[in-house]
Structures are given as structure tokens and as C-alpha cells.
Amino acid sequence: MPPKVTDTRSAAAEYMVALEEETALAARRIVATYSTDFLDAVTLACMLGVEPEGLIHRKVAADFEAEGPKKATKRTRKKAASKTATTAKKTTKKVAKKATKTAAKKATKKATKKTTKKA
Structure with a gap:
């Protein structure tokens, strides 16, 4: 009977981490496509759990409220x-x-x- 191999999981774990990062990057692209402004993009990314490291929704929302919401000029023109x-x-x-x-x-x-x- 051959000996049991237990260290094959480390390669699979590395593969899974790479796959997760690739999937998160693709999800960020989709969020950026469908969002209307920066705050919307941050909100959607945080809700999906695909936000980049260091991006905190509370801080972005507080900064956005401090400077005040800007009107979309394209919509008013239309x-x-x-x-x-x-x-x-x-x-x-x-x-x-x-x-x-x-x-x-x-x-x-x-x-x-x-x-x-x-x-």
C-alpha cells in the first residue's frame, strides 16, 4: 500500500487564493461598469466583499458627505x-x-x- 500524501493541499490552497483574487478583480470591473459615481462603486464593492485592501466604506462616505454631493451635469442637460x-x-x-x-x-x-x- 502506498504512503498517504497530505501536503498536496498547499498547492491547491495557493491555486484557490489566486482564483479568488482573479474573481475579485473581475467583480470590481463589473461594479465599476454599473456604478454611477465613486460612492456608488465603493458601496457596491463593499457589499459584495470585493473592495481593495485599505478601502473603508465609512471613511469614503464621511468624506463624500463632508464635501457635499455634486449634481450630475449630464442629467440636467438631458x-x-x-x-x-x-x-x-x-x-x-x-x-x-x-x-x-x-x-x-x-x-x-x-x-x-x-x-x-x-x-
């Missing part, structure tokens, strides 16, 4: 652009309605004038 587009549509509709109303009034006036001339 909203303003969409508001102007909707107001432009509304004014176009109003102008079209007025034009049809005035055209209808003119047509009725002409029709009444013709009928009064014939009589």
Missing part, C-alpha cells in the same frame, strides 16, 4: 433638452390648431358672403 423639445412640440401643436381655426373661420365667412350675395 432633462432641459427634453423639456425644450416637449415645449417645442406643444407650441407647434398650438400654432397648427390656430391655423386650422382661422382657416375654418375664413371658409365660413366666404360661404356666408356667397350665400348673401346670391340672395
